[in-house]
Amino acid sequence: MPNNQLTIANDIESLQQALLLLAQAGKTVALVPTMGALHAGHAALIAQGRELADVVVVSIFVNPTQFGEGEDFDKYPRTLTADVQAAQAAGAELIYAPSVNDMYPDGFATTVSAGEMGKILCGKFRQGHFDGVATVVIKLLLRVMPHFAIFGLKDYQQFCIINRVVEDLDIPVEIVGAEIVREADGLALSSRNRYLSEDERKTAPMLYQTIANVAKAIPKTGTEAAINQGISALTTAGFKVDYMEIFEEHLLVAAWLGSTRLIDNVEIGE
Amino acid sequence: MPNNQLTIANDIESLQQALLLLAQAGKTVALVPTMGALHAGHAALIAQGRELADVVVVSIFVNPTQFGEGEDFDKYPRTLTADVQAAQAAGAELIYAPSVNDMYPDGFATTVSAGEMGKILCGKFRQGHFDGVATVVIKLLLRVMPHFAIFGLKDYQQFCIINRVVEDLDIPVEIVGAEIVREADGLALSSRNRYLSEDERKTAPMLYQTIANVAKAIPKTGTEAAINQGISALTTAGFKVDYMEIFEEHLLVAAWLGSTRLIDNVEIGE
Numbered sequence: 211m212p213n214n215q216l217t218i219a220n221d222i223e224s225l226q227q228a229l230l231l232l233a234q235a236g237k238t239v240a241l242v243p244t245m246g247a248l249h250a251g252h253a254a255l256i257a258q259g260r261e262l263a264d265v266v267v268v269s270i271f272v273n274p275t276q277f278g279e280g281e282d283f284d285k286y287p288r289t290l291t292a293d294v295q296a297a298q299a300a301g302a303e304l305i306y307a308p309s310v311n312d313m314y315p316d317g318f319a320t321t322v323s324a325g326e327m328g329k330i331l332c333g334k335f336r337q338g339h340f341d342g343v344a345t346v347v348i349k350l351l352l353r354v355m356p357h358f359a360i361f362g363l364k365d366y367q368q369f370c371i372i373n374r375v376v377e378d379l380d381i382p383v384e385i386v387g388a389e390i391v392r393e394a395d396g397l398a399l400s401s402r403n404r405y406l407s408e409d410e411r412k413t414a415p416m417l418y419q420t421i422a423n424v425a426k427a428i429p430k431t432g433t434e435a436a437i438n439q440g441i442s443a444l445t446t447a448g449f450k451v452d453y454m455e456i457f458e459e460h461l462l463v464a465a466w467l468g469s470t471r472l473i474d475n476v477e478i479g480e
Numbered sequence: 481m482p483n484n485q486l487t488i489a490n491d492i493e494s495l496q497q498a499l500l501l502l503a504q505a506g507k508t509v510a511l512v513p514t515m516g517a518l519h520a521g522h523a524a525l526i527a528q529g530r531e532l533a534d535v536v537v538v539s540i541f542v543n544p545t546q547f548g549e550g551e552d553f554d555k556y557p558r559t560l561t562a563d564v565q566a567a568q569a570a571g572a573e574l575i576y577a578p579s580v581n582d583m584y585p586d587g588f589a590t591t592v593s594a595g596e597m598g599k600i601l602c603g604k605f606r607q608g609h610f611d612g613v614a615t616v617v618i619k620l621l622l623r624v625m626p627h628f629a630i631f632g633l634k635d636y637q638q639f640c641i642i643n644r645v646v647e648d649l650d651i652p653v654e655i656v657g658a659e660i661v662r663e664a665d666g667l668a669l670s671s672r673n674r675y676l677s678e679d680e681r682k683t684a685p686m687l688y689q690t691i692a693n694v695a696k697a698i699p700k701t702g703t704e705a706a707i708n709q710g711i712s713a714l715t716t717a718g719f720k721v722d723y724m725e726i727f728e729e730h731l732l733v734a735a736w737l738g739s740t741r742l743i744d745n746v747e748i749g750e
Contacts, residue, residue, distance in 0.1 A: 222650070319597060320614075320648035325589040344590075352650045378590035380492070380622045
């Protein structure tokens with residue numbers, strides 16, 4: 211049984227009340243922003259938060275502004291009760307699970323954008339997605355004002371964009387990237403994995419295996435040939451590849467298996 | 481002689497050092513963001529700051545990102561020595577006059593936007609202007625973290641946009657609007673008034689007189705007729721009117737006299 215007390219705040223007032231108590235007690239805070247549907251990857255983020263700070267705050271908010279038309283906002287898994295248990299078990303002491311109206315009251319109009327960096331790679335296929343991400347993350351950071359904020363490196367482009375906007379807006383927080391947690395067969399943990407059919411689940415680990423192979427092949431065959439071969443291998447296996455590209459010393463991929471879009475990345479070069 | 485001590489910070493490090501001393505002394509802070517070329521309107525903002533807070537911080541930064549191509553960024557008046565004296569005389573204790581590189585280091589990419597509200601009125605004629613304004617104001621607020629920030633109501637659309645983004649991003653500051661300061665003949669004080677030729681200066685007060693008349697005429701003749709008559713009067717007098725429109729219970733106008741663009745507004749209704 212976890213022995214950490216858990217407070218659940220559903221609006222900004224109760225959040226700030228809880229944060230005030232923590233500040234008065236002189237506690238340092240790490241924020242783990244999530245969209246819920248917690249899995250072992252999130253638990254690792256929370257565990258890392260516990261190492262860095264006295265208290266871990268987990269936000270749970272399926273942010274509508276980062277979903278495009280026709281994307282999976284409506285069907286995105288919402289599992290609040292299980293999430294609360296998982297967050298507490300992993301060591302969180304405060305959960306902020308606001309409503310859409312608490313985050314975006316009537317008249318809300320502001321967008322934070324990282325510019326070009328949000329328009330390439332996933333941003334090309336998910337227009338406006340990273341503006342939605344940047345805006346909600348800045349809001350969460352300004353509401354919680356944590357000492358640390360921890361993000362998974364699976365969403366590597368997102369991680370780079372968050373670093374950019376936080377630095378550009380001088381938000382006083384240390385952004386921490388947490389290593390990707392994978393299944394035994396290599397598949398990166400993702401809330402969207404639960405969309406996969408049994409067959410798709412068997413194919414899915416190829417995504418990681420392929421980029422790991424491409425990353426190894428790049429020094430030998432050159433970037434273009436290696437990537438082309440990787441895309442071709444994924445396509446043959448039944449993936450529809452949105453892109454496979456190098457970005458900030460990482461090889462990034464996004465590909466569909468049926469109606470599920472998966473992303474992954476590996477660091478390149480020695 | 482003013483007896484307030486004056487500190488001048490030219491970069492974020494010296495700014496934060498000065499702010500730390502103020503925080504340690506338990507002082508409340510009011511920020512007056514300016515582009516320099518200080519006039520009696522700015523002095524009134526600083527005086528208002530003194531009433532609200534222990535210490536007034538004046539930022540002086542001609543922000544390149546709020547000027548469009550072909551606008552007056554290069555010729556915008558830069559009078560730092562006189563500005564420092566004027567700010568001190570008005571009661572400021574800390575001046576933050578950063579370089580462009582201090583505000584926007586290499587790689588800077590972030591934009592804060594108020595959406596549609598920044599695309600109408602002046603935003604239609606000055607594309608990207610209000611994104612530049614919103615971004616630099618958010619940056620200044622997050623760097624200074626003042627208790628109050630004071631803006632002149634002459635830039636009424638700007639004032640509304642700043643309120644919007646500050647509220648939307650949950651920045652913990654009270655935004656204060658300061659009444660327009662006018663010359664004896666009614667011309668609203670503006671750093672750009674110094675661009676006016678002697679003849680243009682004589683014509684310029686018509687801008688205020690006209691919108692004051694239009695505001696009075698609206699209940700009698702209706703909005704459209706009153707505004708059309710106002711635009712026509714200004715055009716006859718030699719103005720080139722960008723727009724005259726009602727926005728948030730104010731009648732706003734922007735018009736050119738020669739190569740100088742002037743704006744003004746009056747509250748409408750009783």
